[in-house]
Amino acid sequence: MIVLNAKGLYYRELNSKIREEIATGSQDIVVKNVNGQRYIGDGITGKARLTLKGTPGNDMAAFMNGLELFVEGNTQDSIGNTMNNGKIVVHGSSGDTVGYAMRGGEIYIRGNGGYRVGIHMKEYQETIPAIVLGGKAGDFLGEYMAGGVIVVLGLDLEESEEIVGSYCGTGMHGGVMYIRGEVDGYKLGKEVKVVALTEKDHEQINRYVKDYVGYFGGSYEDILAKPFSKLIPYNKRPYGNLYCGW
Amino acid sequence: MTLSMNTPDFLIERNRERCINCQVCVRQCANEAHGWDAEEEKIFSQDALCVNCHRCVTMCPTHSLSIRKFPLEFRENANWTASTMKAIYKQAETGGILLTGMGTDRPYPVYWDQLLLNASQVTNPSIDPLREPMELKTFLGRKPEQLRVINGKLAEALPPQLELDLPIMFSAMSFGSISLNVAKSLAQAAETLGTFYNTGEGGLHEDLYKYGKNTIVQVASGRFGVHSEYLNAGAAIEIKIGQGAKPGIGGHLPGEKVGVEVSRTRMIPEQSDAISPAPHHDIYSIEDLTQLIFSLKEATNYEKPVIVKIAAVHNVSAIASGIARAGADIIAIDGFRGGTGAAPLRTRDSVGIPIELALAAVDSRLREEGIRNQVSLVVGGSIRNSTDIIKAIALGADAVYVASSALLALGCHMCQKCYTGKCNWGIATQRPELVKRLNPEIGAERATNLLKAWEHEVKEILGGMGINAIESLCGNRLMLRGIGLSDRELNILGVLAAGE
């Protein structure tokens, strides 16, 4: 295990140190005192595991390809931006646009996500990315979603808090969302519908909840005791009939 | 169904005396405007299906075919023209947004045609490029405030630069909107010419990785086919914010065009719509743009210049200033006459401003602010010939982007039907039987020929002005005079009137 100290380091310096370590074959890297440094894990291909203690900055794991990032703290905006593969586990909450256009890999967030979580998420062949939120999501969850899985558990919410915001799934044309409990119809984008869960859906949910509990604790049975709503798009081509040829 | 009020746009005329019933036209027309009546043993045509792409006219062995505007006179009306009325009939029938292809065909002023170039007489001699060296080499990228030299060597490394043998690049066209054979033609031509082509938002097909050093890879809002290998495969990365033909809106590649190869390259399922949202959802401000620029630089180890491409819109100069300050190495500006594979007609024809005015405004603004050295400027949006290029550079561009001209070189006939996927010239299509009509080797040769010809012309005219390096022309507006322009226009262009 290699320990790096991020205290007082500008992001460029920190990231080049991390890159060097990975290039020399380090598989287990701990970074202490992370304090807002951006782009950690950006564009890196590999299998190494990074433990980040503190609060990493925006665009963490953008274009990332295979690393595993464990964050002991919150994360800021745009984590997992266009991520190709790998894993992010956040022992806190995350900011806006989690997993924008991600195409592979998994993101687990213990607490809440901000606006536009999972926007334009995709899937391709066998790679089906997933985002699992323990708490709630802001507005525009899964906007333009084209593939992948989003699971929102809504654990420990206050009476006044709602599990998803407005415009959930607007423009969605692929993938699936599992929301624990009910979602008010007015919160759904007009491209999404709520459908009954199948055996396969339950298997998927069980798997993600199991991993969630594995990372963050909690009771698997208690979480599954409440039924989930399944959201899918009406149509894979929401804008197919919008045009006429000139 | 109610009565359709649409009348044909074109009339197919077949000279029956010449026609030998060979049915070439039937096989060549993907729009099925020609047919063979087996019973009557006769060729027939359906005018309403003709798009006037000239494929049949060109291929007919006996030159029997000609296409004319359908000779239908509407009651004359300067306000309600035939095309205005036809648009209403179409929309009343379908309820759809009118979709078109290529750049606007409206008669807006083309300022290139109202700018005249200077030449040397007596006081400074002109140069003959056939006998004397003439430098067109261009470096695109951020230039430092100063250079420090220690022991004959640069003390600090230069920011990454793109090196062009001539100041012309092929601008972004995605595999999906164009065929793979077009991409192959342009990639090969770029390599031969020592310049660059651009992937657009279509990802990089595996057959094109070998052209990496002549490739600009694009990152747009849909992030199709974008991954670390892709980012590192090219010589530069372009963030596409906007496009001249459709500023402010995204794009939809319909599922029919997403076959096996497009699916693999864009990394999306076959037959699924590829939707590029209007904005990048991680960019809502100049600060956010900085973030994406540096995210890409981090992902590619600061080795590649980052281009930010925007459409020419009203306050383009303020936006460009922001982009320069955001850390872009190159700004690409696309004028409103630029082409597209598909755009809503009303957007194409009414949104944005001409590239000539946008370029002059941006170059002036960046100079006033003392930050012109921080970025290179590349302009596109209908560069049609070598003098458009010279005028663009004199107005302040470092290089130009061409796309429609390149497609014309490959056989495009400007029928504006690219969005149908039935391009009879094998350009804007994914249908295998149409794609193979364009041989990439011949395509590469034709595109190379065009740019070589322009290169000669540019050199000749530069020599005529007494200039022997294209860099000395950049922003040299004294080489331009305006004709038939208002004071206001001359002022924005920063040029004097002819005779002044």
Ligand code: SF4
């Ligand atoms: S290609 Fe020309 S000659 Fe052949 S059938 Fe058509 S019109 Fe007649």
Ligand code: SF4
């Ligand atoms: S690319 Fe093809 S469809 Fe588009 S304008 Fe040219 S000839 Fe017509």
